[in-house]
Amino acid sequence: MTNINIFLSDSMKTFVEEQVTKGGYGSISEYLIELINQDQQRKAQEYTEELLIEGLESGEAIEVTDEWWEQKRTHLMNKLRQGQ
Numbered sequence: 001m002t003n004i005n006i007f008l009s010d011s012m013k014t015f016v017e018e019q020v021t022k023g024g025y026g027s028i029s030e031y032l033i034e035l036i037n038q039d040q041q042r043k044a045q046e047y048t049e050e051l052l053i054e055g056l057e058s059g060e061a062i063e064v065t066d067e068w069w070e071q072k073r074t075h076l077m078n079k080l081r082q083g084q
Helices: 010-023 028-056 066-083
Strands: none
Touching: 010 028
């Protein structure tokens, strides 16, 4: 782990301390780590949603069945074998 120093206004420091107390965090560090984790999860969710939308807009819809998956697996396995 590493240390990071940040400078907060008095009102922000008071707010953070209140959140630590109200949220049951053991320290300001725990609170900030939770905020960072939430932000990482939010960004990952946004990225996933962007990929899903991109996929939906990528062309005509097809029905994905068990047979389609089997054909896709077979095709990919053949490509892998050819690459070896």
